[in-house]
Amino acid sequence: MTLREVILNEVNHRPGIKSIDLVVAVMRVMSDNDDQFSHRDYTRTTESLVQEGELIEIEYTLPNMMYRIKSIYFPKDTKVALGNGIPFDAEGK
Numbered sequence: 123m124t125l126r127e128v129i130l131n132e133v134n135h136r137p138g139i140k141s142i143d144l145v146v147a148v149m150r151v152m153s154d155n156d157d158q159f160s161h162r163d164y165t166r167t168t169e170s171l172v173q174e175g176e177l178i179e180i181e182y183t184l185p186n187m188m189y190r191i192k193s194i195y196f197p198k199d200t201k202v203a204l205g206n207g208i209p210f211d212a213e214g215k
Contacts, residue, residue, distance in 0.1 A: 125157075129144070129171060130171065130176060132144055132148060132151070133195045138194050138195070138196050140193070141193040141194065145164065176198050177195050177196070177197070177198060178195065178197070178200050178202070179194070180193065
């Protein structure tokens, strides 16, 4: 499997996955297959998948860690509602 396929597979088989958990899952699969990838490859691939609409990425910061941006990934076509139940689509509307 390619890095792209592994990322999509890991995200599509979960109801959302934090970025750190995705990295660990991808590392596990790739190492099981004796495949290697760089941080740059991983970052470029996830960014590309988000830009192409294959993944939804929600970035957030916590009040006590405003200096750290965190992400969670969802399969494409996932519907997200923020707290008040108002739908939120990939374009931020």
